[in-house]
Every structure is written in structure tokens, then in C-alpha cells.
Amino acid sequence: MEVIGQALGVLVVEKGNPYRCAVTGANFGRDCDTIAGVAAGLAGALSGMQDIPAVWEELMQSANPEWNLAEVAERLYECTCSRLEKLRRQLADFDSLTQN
Numbered sequence: 001m002e003v004i005g006q007a008l009g010v011l012v013v014e015k016g017n018p019y020r021c022a023v024t025g026a027n028f029g030r031d032c033d034t035i036a037g038v039a040a041g042l043a044g045a046l047s048g049m050q051d052i053p054a055v056w057e058e059l060m061q062s063a064n065p066e067w068n069l070a071e072v073a074e075r076l077y078e079c080t081c082s083r084l085e086k087l088r089r090q091l092a093d094f095d096s097l098t099q100n
Contacts, residue, residue, distance in 0.1 A: 002030075003031055003034050003035055003038060004038065006025075006028060006030075006035045006039075007025065007034075007035050007038035007039040007042065008039075008042075010024050010025045010028065010035060010036075010039040011039045011042050011043055014039070014043070016043045016046055016047055016051075017043060017047075017051060018040045018043040018044045018047060018051050018052055018053075019040075019051070019052075019053055021036070021039035021040040021042075021043040022036045022037075022039070022040035023036075024036075024039070025037070025038070025039040025040060044073065044077075045076055045077060045080045046080060047077075048073075048074070048077040049070055049073050049074060049077070052073070057069065057070065
């Protein structure tokens with residue numbers, strides 16, 4: 001339970017930068033590998049491939065040659081953006097109901 005809060009804290013402190021989230025999360029203590037993974041994963045999902053260090057992409061691709069990881073990441077990013085837009089519309093609808 002505490003990993004989520006800690007990972008979100010790292011995400012906010014590092015302003016969504018995947019590299020910084022991984023480094024800060026890994027140095028957090030306690031369940032640091034999970035904190036780093038969750039924080040960096042969320043940061044990557046929110047920012048897309050442009051903020052992922054190229055060396056990380058190369059390492060992941062060489063370890064998983066059966067997947068086109070850039071394509072998978074891009075699709076996940078598109079899904080995240082789509083979901084975020086839907087939530088924004090729902091929030092705007094709710095706000096319009098409460099202001100009348």
C-alpha cells in the first residue's frame with residue numbers, strides 16, 4: 001500500500017521525468033526497486049518515449065527481441081492520453097453540473 005504513495009511522491013518531486021524518477025526511487029529505501037519501477041513507469045506513461053533514455057530503450061529491446069517495445073510504449077502512451085482526456089471531459093461535465 002505504501003509503495004503507491006511513495007511512487008506518486010517521487011513522480012511529483014521529479015516532475016514526471018522518467019530517468020529522475022528511476023534514480024530517486026531506487027535511492028528511496030525500503031522497497032526501492034518497486035518504488036523506482038512504479039514511479040518511472042508512470043512517468044514514462046505520462047510523457048511518452050521522448051523522455052526515455054535511448055540506452056534504456058536499447059537494453060530493453062535487446063532483452064526482449066520478440067517485442068517492438070517502442071511501438072508498445074507508444075500505444076500505452078496513446079491509451080493513457082485518451083483516458084486522461086476522457087477523465088477531463090467527465091470532470092468538466094461534473095463541474096458544469098455543480099456550478100448551476
